[in-house]
Amino acid sequence: MKQTDAVIRFEHISMQFPGVLANDDVSLEIRRGEVFALIGENGAGKSTLMNILYGIQTPTAGSVYIKGVRVEEYDPKIVIGQGVGMVHQHFMLVPSFTVAQNIVMSREPRKHKIFFDNAAAEASVRALEEEYGLVVPESVPVEDISVGLQQRVEILKALYRGAEILILDEPTAVLTPQETDELFAVIRRIVQEKAMTVIIITHKLDEVMAISDRVGVMRKGKLVGVHETKDVDARKLASMMVGRPVLFDELERTGLVGDPALRVSNLQVCDHRGLPAVRNLSLELRAGEILGIAAIEGNGQSELIEAITGLTPVKSGRVEVLGKDVTGQDPGEIRAAGLAHVPEDRLSTGISAAATVAENLLTGKQREPRFNRFGFHQNRAAVRRYAEEVYERYDIRGAGVDGLAGDMSGGNMQKLVIAREFGFDTPVLIVSQPTRGVDVGAIEFIHSRIMEKRNQGAAILLSSADLDEVFRLSDRIITLYEGEITGSFRAGEISKEEIGLYMTGSKRQGGTAQ
């Protein structure tokens, strides 16, 4: 019988939100003891489907069967009782509580019926650790442990509640490559040794290939295909996700490298705690080239970029844009000198979520004569014309230029930021995390826009946590470790494996370190 090995069965699930059909007649079976990857672009409906399974949302049509039993009432409490656990993308942990207190929450061991038994809580966590080979510091507050460990706490929490089916929502988005490897080892172990079922939501295709047995692809609310992972490759999956062929081919490079456009000399910058973050760093960026920064998060790249763009004070050293000393000037003055900046966090610094798309696109250009009458009266028609033109050209998809920027998906917000910053036609572009959390289709689009700018003669400084991105776009790559340049390479000169040694400081080039 086919149904016996189906631990989860979705039958004709539809989910109608106001104006959006998030799930459209989805039928899917998850088998016991497999790692099932669910992939799709942002807004394709994967999270909605998993929220239905976890009982957070009630579908408008269709049914879910857990271990052959139909779910009658969509309530996390009931679903947890049936052995479903979920590790959310944003961790569901109370920062000030200890690891053990977080794990036992809602099923606390008690003394005299009413008191929380901390010793018993820590003992049962230790027992779990031994059973699953997942070590965590039981009595340390969660706010004091690393993100990788926090995720482990989340997994243990699900196991403590008796989960046999584990849903992981974008589990690697916040992890370092090493932590990702550890997570995958854990997944393999619990699946093989404990016969657990793991559903992993992701849009990183190489991870799908690495960890999953089967993969389901969602697009615009529909399940467009389920395959054995061994029968497909990343390119095919990408095309299925986007609905058209995605060509991650070599981007065309044209144009000549010109004069130095950005020069940083002996720069020292402190972080927000006052500790040195950038140490005596010098670099030169020329027109028509992309210089990529490869570094593990927290090694000074953010502070370097903030210092160049005037967002953080420079302790000592010099920053020159087109030969003009801009050290210590405010962001507006630096921009006027010929620099534009795509900040790393689009929500907090990239856009104003409460303003409309048109207003966001205008930001920084509001004083230009074409948008003004008499210097103070905004020319609405001109603003609108401009915004609509850019909206079109950058393929932004949302509720139009009058919609709120904060209501758009992450990918479209990012396109909005890129559209605005690239629209300044400045000779120097500082681009930070241009495609973080953005889906494949948008990545392809943004990459080709960046390359287009380069070919037109812009000098581009690129910082990205995604090493593939750095390799794909850069003409030159520098590695940063603890605020110092540990290596400087031409593209193609070095492999990803080797560059990792420079990023972790275990190797450095003789002359460039100081």
Added chain:
Amino acid sequence: MSEFEKILSTVFSVGTLQQMLRSATPVALAAIGGSMTEHAGIMNIGMDGMILMGAFFGVLGSFLAHTALAGVGLALLMGVLVGMFFALLVVRYKSDEFIIGCALNTFAVGLTSYLSRSYFGTTGTKGNPALPALHLPFLNKIPILGPMLNDQSLFVYLTWLIMLLAWLFVYKTPYGFWLRASGEKPDTLRTAGISPKRMKWIASILCGVLCALAGAHLSLGHLNGTFAENMSNSRGYIAFACVIFAAANPAKAYLAALMFGFFEAIGLRLQGYVSADLTNIIPYVITIIMMVYVVVRKQQRKKKAAPASA
């Protein structure tokens, strides 16, 4: 010099300490209640109004039923209702807690003054049945501590019990964990299958009850059956300061309230020598100093804690 010595001996006397406990108790009760809402993630600025209502309905109950205990009962009942009303607006209908708190304070002044006039004909009343002070003869054998603790209203002793229970509840029971989680990370509680809203409701009602108790003590215990217009006299705000100062720890909030009680007592004792207008500002000056301390401490902690994460 003898004048100065006289001042000193009045200020530093057993009477001052006794006065300290009397003055601290209403603030402490409200602050323990405020610790509950604070842990549930609700900034409760409405405690002053809650105290005032407790004070009025305490006196009203005492006046109508001719016994102070009935007054306490009525105050408690109204405390539950006010807490539920607050939760209804803030938790259920998600109104801004700051605005609702302010509105509650203004509303309480208006309501109690109006009702006072309709029941008593004036904006205040006194001489209603009050809570007796407890005289425990054996206590007087202990020097200083004995007279300080003796002849106090029952509420003074009751507050210690309430403080202990509140502390145990918040830090030693699973329900306290849920309460704190409901304020710090409500989604975590929700995904664990427990309703954070329910915890917020419970916290609001507890706060309403404890503030009502604070008010009842103020009118029936502290002032022997007296109600006067706006008699809470900003104690709710001072209680709020205590909550912030104590990081919502009920035991520390009690100690903070004790400190206010001490300065209020000194102020009262000094009134024979200095203008009352001047001495009355002492508790508020202390509030400002305490809040400055809280901010400084927070910044220092931020600096210290920063290098840990990676």
